[in-house]
Amino acid sequence: MSVTHVLAVVPVRDFDASVAWYESLFGFPPTNIPMPGILAEWRVTENGWVQMTVAAEHAGTALLNFAVDELEWHLAELEGRGLRAGDVQVASKDVRLASIRDRDGNTITFIGNFREKY
Structure with missing residues (x-):
C-alpha cells in the first residue's frame, strides 16, 4: 500500500457555522x-x-490530534482568535496536551513534546 495523503474527517451538524469555527x-x-x-x-x-x-x-464523535512544536504559542494563537482550549495536562515522558471542543463536541487536542519514538 502506498499512501500519499492522510485525511481526518470531522462530522458536524451545521456547515456554515462549523466552517466559521474551523476557520478560527x-x-x-x-x-x-x-x-x-x-x-x-x-x-x-x-x-x-x-x-x-x-x-x-x-457529529460530536471525532477525536482529532495535532502535534505542534510550541504548545503555549499555539494556545495563545487560538485565544487571539477567540477560542480557548482547556488547561494543559502533562502526560508521560513530558508530553503535554490541551484540548478544545468544536460546536458539536468533537475534540481537538494539541500535543506538545510529541515524538515518533518514546
Missing part, C-alpha cells in the same frame, strides 16, 4: 470546498488534511 481554529479559510454545504477541507500539513463534513448522526 486554523487561522485560514478552507483550502477546498469540493461539495458546498456538505464538505470543506483544510490542508494542515504537506500531506495531511482535515475534512469537515455534514453528518449529523456522527
Whole structure:
C-alpha cells in the first residue's frame, strides 16, 4: 500500500457555522470546498488534511490530534482568535496536551513534546 495523503474527517451538524469555527481554529479559510454545504477541507500539513463534513448522526464523535512544536504559542494563537482550549495536562515522558471542543463536541487536542519514538 502506498499512501500519499492522510485525511481526518470531522462530522458536524451545521456547515456554515462549523466552517466559521474551523476557520478560527486554523487561522485560514478552507483550502477546498469540493461539495458546498456538505464538505470543506483544510490542508494542515504537506500531506495531511482535515475534512469537515455534514453528518449529523456522527457529529460530536471525532477525536482529532495535532502535534505542534510550541504548545503555549499555539494556545495563545487560538485565544487571539477567540477560542480557548482547556488547561494543559502533562502526560508521560513530558508530553503535554490541551484540548478544545468544536460546536458539536468533537475534540481537538494539541500535543506538545510529541515524538515518533518514546
